[in-house]
């Protein structure tokens with residue numbers, strides 16, 4: 001079900017980097033007509049992790065791509081999808097990825113990460129909380145590794161504001177609609193915060209305060 005946006009229409013790419021750059025389709029927006037005027041944004045159309053986290057990883061990596069990532073170490077905590085996306089891209093950009101994760105990472109995901117060449121550090125913790133990601137950050141500093149830190153990195157909500165959110169606004173505009181309510185999952189709070197801001201909503205931002213206070217406060221301060 002992959003949809004390729006790029007190249008010359010014949011889907012021919014001169015390099016893997018060219019391929020990956022045009023790899024990301026616009027995830028469809030679909031009206032769920034059984035439920036009235038409810039629309040679903042199908043983020044599982046993202047090709048690597050089959051989730052919105054492919055986009056988060058793009059936003060987090062963007063500023064590193066102009067510098068040479070080859071042979072650099074990247075440490076990042078993830079409960080799964082960011083890790084899959086990073087592990088795949090490590091092969092394209094030539095960096096080495098160490099995934100820090102919890103005891104609940106599905107076995108199949110661990111196998112996939114290892115097949116993709118990532119190192120997996122399974123920590124005996126239930127969730128990735130602030131203490132966890134601070135420790136990963138310290139480990140990165142100790143090893144001279146890059147820590148993208150999706151939990152505190154403003155490129156996460158900012159990317160979702162400028163790209164994901166604007167895309168949703170455009171998609172709704174094309175059918176003459178303006179969304180009033182946003183329902184989204186919350187991990188880091190990155191996508192709900194960025195998209196809510198694009199849609200001019202504040203309730204969703206309030207909801208994300210519950211779980212991601214630091215991220216939201218930083219982001220609101222930056223965008224004020």
Ligand SMILES: Cc1ncc(COP(=O)(O)O)c(C=O)c1O
Pocket residue numbers: 051052053056079081185186187188189190191192
């Ligand atoms: C499929 C999926 N959707 C959403 C989220 C949460 O996104 P965010 O970190 O932007 O809040 C996650 C991970 O936490 C996820 O795996």
